Amino acid sequence: xxxxxxxxxxxxxxxxxxxxxxxxxxxxxxxxxxxxxxxxxxxxxxxxxxxxxxxxxxxxxxxxxxxxxxxxxxxxxxxxxxxxxxxxxxxxxxxxxxxxxxxxxxxxxxxxxxx
Numbered sequence: 001x002x003x004x005x006x007x008x009x010x011x012x013x014x015x016x017x018x019x020x021x022x023x024x025x026x027x028x029x030x031x032x033x034x035x036x037x038x039x040x041x042x043x044x045x046x047x048x049x050x051x052x053x054x055x056x057x058x059x060x061x062x063x064x065x066x067x068x069x070x071x072x073x074x075x076x077x078x079x080x081x082x083x084x085x086x087x088x089x090x091x092x093x094x095x096x097x098x099x100x101x102x103x104x105x106x107x108x109x110x111x112x113x114x115x
Contacts, residue, residue, distance in 0.1 A: 007020070
């Protein structure tokens, strides 16, 4: 079973920056779909950004120009660089991958942005 382990969440003031990391127990070069979702209580989990079909990316309109997705296949790590954070970005962020026809999720990391 492939595992995804997130790191880098925390609390920051509006306008600040954070970097989230996700380490996979498999070579990320072999993972076609991998990315980040987020969820707030009472709402559905939503896509933040993901790689698919090689190095193509999808980034949610709400974070475009503020969040950047990187993949370091030498370290089996996916990064999400977040800048100009807003209180509306407060959520639990989950690393996600589609591997061997299965949806695989990390345990989640909390990001809290104060006004």
